[in-house]
Amino acid sequence: MTQQQDRTAALVLEQASVAYGHVPVLEELHGTVRSGEAVALIGPNGAGKSTLIKAILGLVPTVRGRIEVLGVTPAQARRDVAYVPQADTLDPDFPVSVEQVVMMGRYRKIGWLRRPSAADRALAAEALERVGLSDRAKNRFGTLSGGQRQRVLLARAIAAQPRLLLLDEPFNGVDAVSQHALLEAIALLKQQGAAVVVSTHDLAIAHLACDEVCLLNRHQFGFGPTDEVLTPERLRATYGGHALELRGDRVIVTQT
Amino acid sequence: MSLFEPFQLPFMARALVELVILGVLAGTVGVLVLLRRLAFVSDTLTHTVFPGVVIGYLMAGQDGVFWGALAAGAVTAVLLTVLAHRRRVSEDAALAMVLTSLFAIGVVLVSQRTAFTSDLTQFLFGRILTVTQEQLVQTAVVTVLVAALLAVLRRPLMLRTFDPEGAAAAGIRVGLLDLVMNVAVALVVVAAVQAVGTILVIALLIVPAAAARALSDRLVFIVPLACLIGALGGWLGLAASYEASVYHGLRLASGGTVVLVLVVLYGVAALAGAVRRRVGLSRARLGTPELEMTR
Numbered sequence: 001m002t003q004q005q006d007r008t009a010a011l012v013l014e015q016a017s018v019a020y021g022h023v024p025v026l027e028e029l030h031g032t033v034r035s036g037e038a039v040a041l042i043g044p045n046g047a048g049k050s051t052l053i054k055a056i057l058g059l060v061p062t063v064r065g066r067i068e069v070l071g072v073t074p075a076q077a078r079r080d081v082a083y084v085p086q087a088d089t090l091d092p093d094f095p096v097s098v099e100q101v102v103m104m105g106r107y108r109k110i111g112w113l114r115r116p117s118a119a120d121r122a123l124a125a126e127a128l129e130r131v132g133l134s135d136r137a138k139n140r141f142g143t144l145s146g147g148q149r150q151r152v153l154l155a156r157a158i159a160a161q162p163r164l165l166l167l168d169e170p171f172n173g174v175d176a177v178s179q180h181a182l183l184e185a186i187a188l189l190k191q192q193g194a195a196v197v198v199s200t201h202d203l204a205i206a207h208l209a210c211d212e213v214c215l216l217n218r219h220q221f222g223f224g225p226t227d228e229v230l231t232p233e234r235l236r237a238t239y240g241g242h243a244l245e246l247r248g249d250r251v252i253v254t255q256t
Numbered sequence: 257m258s259l260f261e262p263f264q265l266p267f268m269a270r271a272l273v274e275l276v277i278l279g280v281l282a283g284t285v286g287v288l289v290l291l292r293r294l295a296f297v298s299d300t301l302t303h304t305v306f307p308g309v310v311i312g313y314l315m316a317g318q319d320g321v322f323w324g325a326l327a328a329g330a331v332t333a334v335l336l337t338v339l340a341h342r343r344r345v346s347e348d349a350a351l352a353m354v355l356t357s358l359f360a361i362g363v364v365l366v367s368q369r370t371a372f373t374s375d376l377t378q379f380l381f382g383r384i385l386t387v388t389q390e391q392l393v394q395t396a397v398v399t400v401l402v403a404a405l406l407a408v409l410r411r412p413l414m415l416r417t418f419d420p421e422g423a424a425a426a427g428i429r430v431g432l433l434d435l436v437m438n439v440a441v442a443l444v445v446v447a448a449v450q451a452v453g454t455i456l457v458i459a460l461l462i463v464p465a466a467a468a469r470a471l472s473d474r475l476v477f478i479v480p481l482a483c484l485i486g487a488l489g490g491w492l493g494l495a496a497s498y499e500a501s502v503y504h505g506l507r508l509a510s511g512g513t514v515v516l517v518l519v520v521l522y523g524v525a526a527l528a529g530a531v532r533r534r535v536g537l538s539r540a541r542l543g544t545p546e547l548e549m550t551r
């Protein structure tokens with residue numbers, strides 16, 4: 001690998017195998033995501049998409065090979081990596097306002113004791129603006145719709161000014177308005193030079209927003225430019241013993 | 257009912273101060289217990305701290321109670337943290353068995369003593385009216401320590417409670433934070449053990465926090481409200497039990513009365529909360545209906 005590529009590679013997988021304890025989940029992953037590019041993780045339930053994202057965060061160990069994030073190990077890179085969880089995994093009763101959630105994205109920079117500065121507040125407000133929810137800043141997080149909550153979580157990640165953004169199925173159960181807002185915000189982040197990893201079941205989104213695709217089902221079934229990798233044959237291989245139809249841009253898996 | 261007169265008596269004044277401090281301590285920690293859904297941790301602690309109290313008492317008399325409780329509380333906090341990170345503790349039958357056994361050991365040990373019933377009552381339900389100056393100092397020190405700890409850790413605690421995966425992803429040591437949290441709950445139980453006993457402390461932790469949550473959606477209000485309600489319950493409960501015992505010949509146990517007053521306060525708060533929510537809802541509906549639709 002040349003010096004030049006090294007500098008712009010945000011995420012490098014090198015024959016990486018990932019395991020929970022003794023249970024191997026992902027084996028032999030290989031690929032590179034550069035700054036300003038987005039990669040879609042696509043695969044059936046239980047394929048290991050969430051596990052890969054956790055490995056990139058350094059929360060699940062890489063047992064063989066190497067995962068390099070922004071030129072260092074995943075744990076060392078955390079300061080510049082932001083993670084967007086699925087909104088419906090969070091407690092909707094939690095007494096926290098939308099702007100407080102977004103401010104959480106600044107916690108790493110603010111520290112434990114200091115009050116948020118005017119700059120922190122401006123960044124949080126701007127992040128909320130980017131997902132189109134400025135007018136909901138004072139509302140309680142749980143009173144928003146699922147799609148809006150997902151946008152707030154993206155705003156929190158944007159406020160952290162990440163160089164690598166990880167999103168775990170952000171489009172699940174999200175309506176068209178919210179999906180559009182999410183895609184716009186992600187596109188802007190890419191423009192500003194951030195790399196993006198997003199797991200999704202939606203091939204249309206992979207085509208629309210991602211430069212590369214990683215097909216996963218415990219192994220890698222393809223990693224490369226979207227048009228080359230998203231072929232019916234490869235998808236069929238990834239989704240295993242199930243008959244697979246491609247209608248438009250949807251994967252339809254029919255149980256055999 | 258006289259709300260001030262009883263507290264001219266020194267022992268009543270001490271009891272009041274103790275309950276007000278405990279109310280503030282348990283109110284603060286209780287909010288975290290409520291948000292983390294950790295009620296089972298306080299439950300577990302009451303079972304394990306009891307034998308600790310008994311052993312401490314048998315070894316060193318009244319002075320041993322605090323240290324026995326502290327040792328048992330600390331061990332429990334560590335074990336619970338480790339277990340929770342291995343698998344689900346809350347629904348584990350084996351754990352329930354261990355807890356009841358520990359509790360039974362406490363009972364068996366107390367039954368060796370001649371003053372069996374009075375000792376047992378003391379350990380289970382506390383003796384608020386015989387609180388000493390030294391106990392007050394102990395409680396105050398624990399309260400200051402725990403409050404300082406929670407103030408320093410408020411951001412990581414909030415993030416971990418709201419979004420555990422996000423917290424881990426942000427580099428927060430979730431395991432360590434959980435240990436701190438469990439130790440804080442243990443310290444509340446330990447501090448409250450002599451005053452209200454191992455059983456009633458659960459109410460002190462859970463009820464004021466739940467009442468405060470019903471009244472507000474904002475953490476900056478919920479924590480002080482919980483403290484206020486906890487302290488208020490202590491005051492009103494003491495006054496009520498004094499009134500009943502002295503003027504009406506009704507012997508109401510102070511600890512139990514405090515808990516019942518807290519529950520009544522919760523009822524009032526829940527009602528007020530329901531009204532507040534309804535008013536808020538109709539206001540929102542009247543306000544900007546078309547905006548709500550398009551978003």
Ligand SMILES: Nc1ncnc2c1ncn2[C@@H]1O[C@H](COP(=O)(O)OP(=O)(O)OP(=O)(O)O)[C@@H](O)[C@H]1O
Nearest residue numbers: 020023025043044045046047048049050051052169
């Ligand atoms: N904490 C864990 N310990 C052990 N095994 C786990 C753990 N979490 C997940 N697994 C296993 O790892 C495999 C991959 O799970 P993962 O959640 O990464 O899949 P996924 O592709 O995200 O699926 P989905 O589309 O359902 O979200 C599954 O077989 C799962 O059982």
Ligand SMILES: [Mg+2]
Nearest residue numbers: 049050051168
């Ligand atoms: Mg997943």
